[in-house]
Amino acid sequence: MRISTSAADTMEGYNFAYLDEHTKRMIRRAILKAIAIPGYQVPFGSREMPLPYGWGTGGIQVTAAIIGPDDVLKVIDQGSDDTTNAVNIRRFFARTTGVKTTERTGEATIIQTRHRIPETPLRDGQIIVYQVPIPEMLRWLEPREAETRKMHALGEYGAMHVKLYEDIAHHGHIAATYDYPVIVNERYLMRPSPIPKFDNPKMHMNPALQLFGAGREKRIYAVPPYTAVRSLDFEDHPFETQRWEHACELCGATDSFLDEVIMDDRGKRMFVCSDSDYCLARREKQQPAVA
Amino acid sequence: MYVAVKGGEQAILNSWRLLAEQRRGDTRAPELTLAQIRGQLGLAVDRVMAEGSLYDPELAALAIKQAQGDVIEAVFLLRAYRTTLPRLGVSLPIDTGAMRLQRRISATYKDVPGGQVLGATYDYTQRLLDFQLAAGGTVASAAVAASALPAAPRITEIMGSEGLLAAETPAADDPAPRDLTREPLEFPANRALRLQNLARGDEGFLLALGYSTQRGYANTHPFAGEIRQGTVSVEVVPEELGFAIEIGEIAVTECQMVNQFAGSATQPPQFTRGYGLVFGACERKAMAMALVDRSLRAEELGEAVTAPAQMQEFVLYHSDNVEASGFVQHLKLPHYVDFQSELELVRKLRARYAAAQPKSTDTAEAA
Amino acid sequence: MMTETPLLEIQNLGYRYGQRAACVDISFDLFPGEVLAVVGESGSGKTTLLRCISGQLRPDTGQVLFQTRASETVDVWAISESARRWLTRTDWGFVHQNPRDGLRADVSAGANIGERLMAIGARHYGNIREEATAWMNKVELDTARIDESPSAFSGGMQQRLQIARNLVSRPRLVFMDEPTAGLDVSVQARLLDLLRGLACDLGLAAVIVTHDLAVARLLAHRTLVMNAGRVVEAGLTDQVLDDPQHPYTQLLVSSALPA
Numbered sequence: 018m019r020i021s022t023s024a025a026d027t028m029e030g031y032n033f034a035y036l037d038e039h040t041k042r043m044i045r046r047a048i049l050k051a052i053a054i055p056g057y058q059v060p061f062g063s064r065e066m067p068l069p070y071g072w073g074t075g076g077i078q079v080t081a082a083i084i085g086p087d088d089v090l091k092v093i094d095q096g097s098d099d100t101t102n103a104v105n106i107r108r109f110f111a112r113t114t115g116v117k118t119t120e121r122t123g124e125a126t127i128i129q130t131r132h133r134i135p136e137t138p139l140r141d142g143q144i145i146v147y148q149v150p151i152p153e154m155l156r157w158l159e160p161r162e163a164e165t166r167k168m169h170a171l172g173e174y175g176a177m178h179v180k181l182y183e184d185i186a187h188h189g190h191i192a193a194t195y196d197y198p199v200i201v202n203e204r205y206l207m208r209p210s211p212i213p214k215f216d217n218p219k220m221h222m223n224p225a226l227q228l229f230g231a232g233r234e235k236r237i238y239a240v241p242p243y244t245a246v247r248s249l250d251f252e253d254h255p256f257e258t259q260r261w262e263h264a265c266e267l268c269g270a271t272d273s274f275l276d277e278v279i280m281d282d283r284g285k286r287m288f289v290c291s292d293s294d295y296c297l298a299r300r301e302k303q304q305p306a307v308a
Numbered sequence: 309m310y311v312a313v314k315g316g317e318q319a320i321l322n323s324w325r326l327l328a329e330q331r332r333g334d335t336r337a338p339e340l341t342l343a344q345i346r347g348q349l350g351l352a353v354d355r356v357m358a359e360g361s362l363y364d365p366e367l368a369a370l371a372i373k374q375a376q377g378d379v380i381e382a383v384f385l386l387r388a389y390r391t392t393l394p395r396l397g398v399s400l401p402i403d404t405g406a407m408r409l410q411r412r413i414s415a416t417y418k419d420v421p422g423g424q425v426l427g428a429t430y431d432y433t434q435r436l437l438d439f440q441l442a443a444g445g446t447v448a449s450a451a452v453a454a455s456a457l458p459a460a461p462r463i464t465e466i467m468g469s470e471g472l473l474a475a476e477t478p479a480a481d482d483p484a485p486r487d488l489t490r491e492p493l494e495f496p497a498n499r500a501l502r503l504q505n506l507a508r509g510d511e512g513f514l515l516a517l518g519y520s521t522q523r524g525y526a527n528t529h530p531f532a533g534e535i536r537q538g539t540v541s542v543e544v545v546p547e548e549l550g551f552a553i554e555i556g557e558i559a560v561t562e563c564q565m566v567n568q569f570a571g572s573a574t575q576p577p578q579f580t581r582g583y584g585l586v587f588g589a590c591e592r593k594a595m596a597m598a599l600v601d602r603s604l605r606a607e608e609l610g611e612a613v614t615a616p617a618q619m620q621e622f623v624l625y626h627s628d629n630v631e632a633s634g635f636v637q638h639l640k641l642p643h644y645v646d647f648q649s650e651l652e653l654v655r656k657l658r659a660r661y662a663a664a665q666p667k668s669t670d671t672a673e674a675a
Numbered sequence: 676m677m678t679e680t681p682l683l684e685i686q687n688l689g690y691r692y693g694q695r696a697a698c699v700d701i702s703f704d705l706f707p708g709e710v711l712a713v714v715g716e717s718g719s720g721k722t723t724l725l726r727c728i729s730g731q732l733r734p735d736t737g738q739v740l741f742q743t744r745a746s747e748t749v750d751v752w753a754i755s756e757s758a759r760r761w762l763t764r765t766d767w768g769f770v771h772q773n774p775r776d777g778l779r780a781d782v783s784a785g786a787n788i789g790e791r792l793m794a795i796g797a798r799h800y801g802n803i804r805e806e807a808t809a810w811m812n813k814v815e816l817d818t819a820r821i822d823e824s825p826s827a828f829s830g831g832m833q834q835r836l837q838i839a840r841n842l843v844s845r846p847r848l849v850f851m852d853e854p855t856a857g858l859d860v861s862v863q864a865r866l867l868d869l870l871r872g873l874a875c876d877l878g879l880a881a882v883i884v885t886h887d888l889a890v891a892r893l894l895a896h897r898t899l900v901m902n903a904g905r906v907v908e909a910g911l912t913d914q915v916l917d918d919p920q921h922p923y924t925q926l927l928v929s930s931a932l933p934a
């Protein structure tokens with residue numbers, strides 16, 4: 018059930034990882050700056066990629082800039098290695114680099130992701146690359162880029178709490194469920210990309226390097242290893258993550274983010290892990306004979 | 309029993325094959341050649357070159373063929389190829405005053421030095437479907453001047469000499485414009501950068517914005533001072549030579565709109581201009597571009613910024629069809645993790661709402 | 676009062692729009708708890724003056740000195756933009772003529788009032804809400820409507836909301852640009868009463884720009900009269916309005932206050 022791509026069908030006529038070395042150097046400079054200023058959005062000369070904007074061009078450029086022949090790449094979308102977009106991006110790198118790809122979180126040196134952080138804790142030396150559609154958390158408060166950059170520079174984030182206040186006033190609790198705002202290293206307000214808030218605590222003091230790429234909006238930002246990431250909240254309405262009343266119906270996990278699957282047209286549903294590798298690994302452990 | 313969806317990879321490969329089959333269509337009909345596309349779908353080729361920001365009719369024709377005539381997809385293909393090209397040098401500015409004209413009209417003067425040249429245009433074709441064209445047939449040859457048209461001065465130069473039109477001189481040190489495809493757009497963007505963005509912007513978007521200025525959303529009282537279309541030389545100065553050599557020629561369309569301006573404390577009333585320049589024979593685009601360029605100058609000319617076409621960030625951030633198309637269409641990618649989070653929330657809110665309602669037996673909802 | 680340090684000192688302030696001078700060589704002091712009206716017809720430069728002294732428009736010449744709550748005198752246009760923006764959220768308030776310019780239209784009344792508290796670090800929802808409720812009471816708004824959006828409020832109520840939104844951070848100085856213009860006469864009168872009460876209770880200092888001499892008479896201890904960018908007369912409000920010395924003031928008073 019595991020897919021691995023062989024290096025046999027690599028692409029002729031393109032540089033390793035598609036981008037030319039000059040461009041990679043430019044992106045690496047932006048990444049270094051981003052690491053030096055955790056949570057700050059570094060503008061970069063985003064290139065036009067052979068994949069559409071909004072489909073991970075930022076993440077792809079970041080991965081292309083840091084990947085080397087010895088790396089092992091994992092690509093997930095919605096937590097799964099086998100959604101078409103994840104497959105497509107993994108194929109792209111397999112063809113343009115010939116590197117080994119994997120579905121196992123523990124084996125990967127680089128994990129490119131859209132909308133999830135794997136359930137298996139990341140370790141020292143790993144890099145997780147997030148695909149970011151809209152990097153600016155303040156955009157709903159202020160549409161002008163010139164002004165939001167000033168608000169970041171001056172650390173004027175109080176208005177961000179206005180939205181949270183509104184949620185509590187109208188719903189009794191903070192209604193944001195994904196793309197939930199965080200403060201990085203007690204300085205910059207950062208948009209964690211549309212991961213569920215369930216994943217927010219995983220960003221805090223994570224041993225892995227976390228890189229964020231927004232291709233269309235031409236921004237890169239980063240959370241270095243072991244950096245504080247705090248989700249915004251109120252003292253009397255502390256940040257909380259989602260909880261399920263169910264366990265995964267395939268592996269029995271009670272600690273993972275669950276996808277709801279509709280089984281028939283009469284509303285029958287089941288809940289299964291969104292992280293397909295995590296789920297499979299648990300099942301393999303329970304039943305070593307499973308094919 | 310539920311089995312997690314697998315086989316994305318196989319599905320993609322199958323999809324590629326199906327697409328190739330669809331592209332080819334009925335194999336009893338002869339396959340399109342690039343020469344046919346270049347020769348007979350020339351305006352599509354021009355648009356793909358303009359918005360793809362790459363002057364290469366052969367590759368543009370290939371992109372159109374590969375995209376089954378979907379112009380935005382073809383632009384995307386050309387752009388993705390363009391990214392991989394090395395930068396060998398920068399040309400000298402083209403001189404549109406020395407253009408070898410194929411068409412040249414002015415709406416502001418009845419006659420002008422160099423004359424009005426109608427050229428090939430759909431403007432006066434009466435738009436009757438030509439059923440003879442469906443049958444295929446021969447084309448009568450057109451009457452053209454025996455010798456090439458002489459270069460004609462631009463109308464704006466004639467107006468400028470009278471002081472009627474605001475002079476547009478490069479800044480003192482004439483800084484090289486930044487390259488939008490290499491550096492991120494930052495605001496406020498100067499005019500060189502704005503024009504660069506508009507030149508590769510989506511024709512439909514600019515057309516609608518330009519149209520909006522005519523309907524009262526920032527009226528700039530435009531007149532089409534001059535539209536000219538033809539070929540110009542491209543020259544470079546190789547470092548080892550130190551003088552300019554011609555490396556080829558490109559076809560462009562240039563539009564100079566002349567607009568009213570009331571004057572200010574420091575300037576007498578005079579006309580100002582909006583500028584459009586596009587690869588190939590993209591006249592509609594050049595005109596729309598000139599309208600939008602002028603309305604984007606509102607701030608520097610001390611006009612109130614009230615309409616979308618005057619707002620830099622609005623116009624420049626949304627003009628690119630490759631960006632727009634990608635982001636609109638990314639909505640078809642899976643979003644079920646986010647949606648799951650929203651489902652949880654809505655269920656929670658509904659449960660709370662139901663609990664707050666007075667007890668009633670007949671409104672029970674299926675779980 | 677004379678022995679106190681001024682809260683605000685304006686020294687030789689000037690501003691030009693191209694060829695036209697909007698403010699010429701303007702100087703005045705404002706003391707804690709004092710309400711100053713700037714009157715004049717439209718185009719006299721009074722709104723430009725207000726924008727220059729409230730940190731919105733950098734004057735061409737002159738200084739704007741302000742004494743912060745830490746008793747430190749700062750040159751408003753010499754401190755960093757960050758420090759200036761901080762002032763506008765803490766020690767200062769600004770009441771716009773049009774409440775739309777001073778309110779966040781897409782969030783509730785409570786959030787509008789609470790925003791400044793959150794901007795200066797309040798992170799306890801219950802306390803913020805309590806404070807917002809208290810301020811709705813003070814400006815005589817129905818606290819049951821705390822979760823409604825400003826668009827559901829009448830013009831006069833929106834103006835009260837804007838005042839509450841400003842005063843919640845206990846500013847020591849409030850700038851007001853024609854705060855009662857555009858309201859019905861009866862609504863105007865109630866709002867002026869409220870403003871007078873608040874200024875008195877809280878010891879607020881205020882600079883009020885108005886073309887309406889009745890507003891100056893009701894609220895201001897002192898009045899400046901502006902004409903063509905210059906202050907042509909200044910003094911205690913009653914004196915200026917009852918016994919105008921400058922011909923322009925005489926004209927203004929006689930046309931605005933028919934016997």
